[in-house]
Amino acid sequence: MFGRGKRGDRRARTGPVVPPRPDHDTFGAPSNPLHTPRTHHTSAVRLEGVAKAYGRGAEAVHALRGVDLDIPRGTFTAVMGPSGSGKSTFLHCAAGLDKPDAGRVLLGADDLTAMNENQLTRLRRTRLGFVFQAFNLLPSLTVEKNVLLPLRLAGQRPERGRAAEVLGMVGLHEHAGRRPAQLSGGQQQRVAIARALVTRPDVLFADEPTGALDTTTAAEVLALLRRAVDDTGATVVMVTHDPVAASYADRVVFLAEGNLAGHLHAPTPEAVAARMVGLSQPARAQGRAA
Numbered sequence: 001m002f003g004r005g006k007r008g009d010r011r012a013r014t015g016p017v018v019p020p021r022p023d024h025d026t027f028g029a030p031s032n033p034l035h036t037p038r039t040h041h042t043s044a045v046r047l048e049g050v051a052k053a054y055g056r057g058a059e060a061v062h063a064l065r066g067v068d069l070d071i072p073r074g075t076f077t078a079v080m081g082p083s084g085s086g087k088s089t090f091l092h093c094a095a096g097l098d099k100p101d102a103g104r105v106l107l108g109a110d111d112l113t114a115m116n117e118n119q120l121t122r123l124r125r126t127r128l129g130f131v132f133q134a135f136n137l138l139p140s141l142t143v144e145k146n147v148l149l150p151l152r153l154a155g156q157r158p159e160r161g162r163a164a165e166v167l168g169m170v171g172l173h174e175h176a177g178r179r180p181a182q183l184s185g186g187q188q189q190r191v192a193i194a195r196a197l198v199t200r201p202d203v204l205f206a207d208e209p210t211g212a213l214d215t216t217t218a219a220e221v222l223a224l225l226r227r228a229v230d231d232t233g234a235t236v237v238m239v240t241h242d243p244v245a246a247s248y249a250d251r252v253v254f255l256a257e258g259n260l261a262g263h264l265h266a267p268t269p270e271a272v273a274a275r276m277v278g279l280s281q282p283a284r285a286q287g288r289a290a
């Protein structure tokens with residue numbers, strides 16, 4: 001199994017290749033002028049002016065109001081914000097599950113917003129991984145078959161060796177022949193992570209992956225996501241309400257009322273919680289406090 005531990009472990013390790021930490025102080029702007037400016041090729045995902053509204057006219061809800069964000073490869077990004085701030089809409093647009101009304105979403109060099117539904121379906125199956133709060137495993141299939149499903153759907157050979165490899169990563173190799181109902185919630189979510197990693201996706205999107213788990217189990221799942229980034233160079237983008245969960249990320253980006261409202265590198269739970277309190281204040285109250 002991947003070892004436990006958070007971001008700090010990476011500094012102590014001497015072994016495998018360690019992906020670079022993000023080095024941006026502001027969205028898209030390198031903090032160190034000596035660094036080569038990032039291009040689209042080093043971005044896993046890039047959002048340019050992404051806007052999305054539900055409904056029309058006076059009734060329209062502006063869920064995203066022109067979001068620009070660069071997510072470098074091999075990094076772990078958490079997305080936070082008050083309820084209704086646009087987190088799910090952000091995730092759906094970034095993952096090609098929903099079309100923005102304006103702007104572009106680039107996966108590497110490929111523009112998702114220019115693709116048709118068939119192209120997007122294929123891209124999601126081959127280049128993206130998904131982990132949801134509800135696990136979404138197929139109850140009639142064994143753990144191994146659940147893990148291999150994305151390869152089948154992508155038309156690739158479902159190699160048992162690969163299933164063993166990713167199940168080994170999440171510490172569940174010996175449970176390959178079980179059905180999901182024979183596993184705990186935390187184990188089921190670890191299977192879901194193995195399934196999301198089996199295609200070696202460009203990006204793994206996680207939507208409240210620990211929302212249904214107790215604190216200890218949640219920590220195991222978060223440590224797995226962290227290690228997927230540190231040990232295999234995966235790129236993880238996770239929506240969460242939980243400051244502790246967000247603290248496993250390299251960077252937290254905050255949304256408020258459909259806009260980016262700042263970000264935090266090397267986040268601690270306390271710093272994330274403090275930022276969230278600020279975002280949750282109604283604008284009038286913030287104005288009075290200032």
Ligand SMILES: Nc1ncnc2c1ncn2[C@@H]1O[C@H](COP(=O)(O)OP(=O)(O)OP(=O)(O)O)[C@@H](O)[C@H]1O
Pocket residue numbers: 054055061062063081082083084085086087088089090
């Ligand atoms: N299908 C929809 N039709 C109409 N309005 C929608 C739809 N989906 C989302 N919205 C609205 O868009 C805004 C952003 O919603 P979104 O679900 O992206 O926020 P969120 O930050 O994920 O919220 P939560 O934390 O409560 O899940 C909200 O005002 C929401 O009510």
